[in-house]
Amino acid sequence: MSKLEPKLKITNRLHVFRAEKRISQEELAKAIDVTRGTIVAIEGGDYNPSLELAFRLARYLNTDIHSIFQAEERTDGKNK
Amino acid sequence: MSKLEPKLKITNRLHVFRAEKRISQEELAKAIDVTRGTIVAIEGGDYNPSLELAFRLARYLNTDIHSIFQAEERTDGKNK
């Protein structure tokens, strides 16, 4: 319970990169040494990974962090 | 005890950006809504902030995450 919302909403296009490379969540997870649950959580939405993990993802996908992750202003805290 | 090392070492040039803007740790902390302790920890070294916080920093400093943070392979011994 109690999920404090961060100031910025982090969205990502990880599934797009995965689709381009045609790799499964499990493959990606093993490649960057996390569990599949972590990949699911990231792709699933409101999830704020560590910067180090973001770097590992960007490095593996041969791109930069901003190409994978975008930060949006959180226009309202209580719109749900 | 038991400090699992991340796969990548995250370094940063936050103090350089601060120096350029001539702002104190406390000013920066307030601007991005963290405590000064968090700024000290980040500048101090082996510290892995959240991606969301990295975005807040980059946004405030009018730059991108990679200009502030760099990921190095962890070459030091006893890896794995």
Add this chain to the structure above:
DNA sequence: ACTATATGTATTATAAGTTACACATTAGGA
């Protein structure tokens, strides 16, 4: 000397990231 600012360090407490499971479902191929 005094004062205020800036930084480093430390401790405790809470929030959140991540793992390691398990179970379910869906889509495809043989």
Add this chain to the structure above:
DNA sequence: TCCTAATGTGTAACTTATAATACATATAGT
């Protein structure tokens, strides 16, 4: 149909990020 890979969902345990606070110290200006 059966089998398998891929994905979604959930939860408990563990680790780490961050907050809140206090204390120390150095430095610059008065």
